Amino acid sequence: MPSRYAPLRAAAGELLLADLLTDRALRDLHARLYENVWTWAGLYRQRELSIGIDPVMIAVELRSTLENLLYRWEHTSDWTAKQLAMATHAEAVRIHPFVDGNGRSTRLLADLVLLAATPDDEPAVVLDWDLDKSLYIPALRRFDQARDPSELTDLVDLVAVEED
Structure with missing residues (x-):
C-alpha cells in the first residue's frame, strides 16, 4: 500500500x-x-474491453503518451499544473491499461502530478474528484477527440492538502 503521505x-x-x-x-x-x-495488480490487461486501446498496444502507447506529456511540460508554457494533471489522467483513462482499478489509480497519479508540477511557492493542492459524472464522462470523450484538457480542468475543483 502506498504511504498515506505520498x-x-x-x-x-x-x-x-x-x-x-x-x-x-x-x-x-x-x-x-x-x-x-x-x-494481477500492476499488470496490463491482456484482453479486449469495450473501452481502452488494444491490449497489445498498451505498454507502447502508455509509455509514449506519458513521455510526450513530460516533454510538453518541460518545453512549452501553455499548460498549468492542473491542466497537466488532468491531461495525464485523461490519457491514462483513454488507454485503460488495467482490467479494473483504472479510475482510482489514474486519479491518484493525476493528484501526484499536480503536486509535483505545482511551484514551491504555491500551496499544495489536489484535485477534487467529487464531480458530476454526467458532465465528466462526455468531457473525457471530448478530450479524446481534441486532446485539450481545458474543459476537464474547468470541471474539477482543487482542494488544499492538509497535514495530519
Missing part, C-alpha cells in the same frame, strides 16, 4: 515529474493500491 512527499518535491510520468510509475501505483485485492 501527496505530502510530492508537495515537498520528493516525487519528480520525470519519475511520475512513466508507465512503471502507474503500474507501481496500481500494484500498491490493489496488491491485497487482485493477483
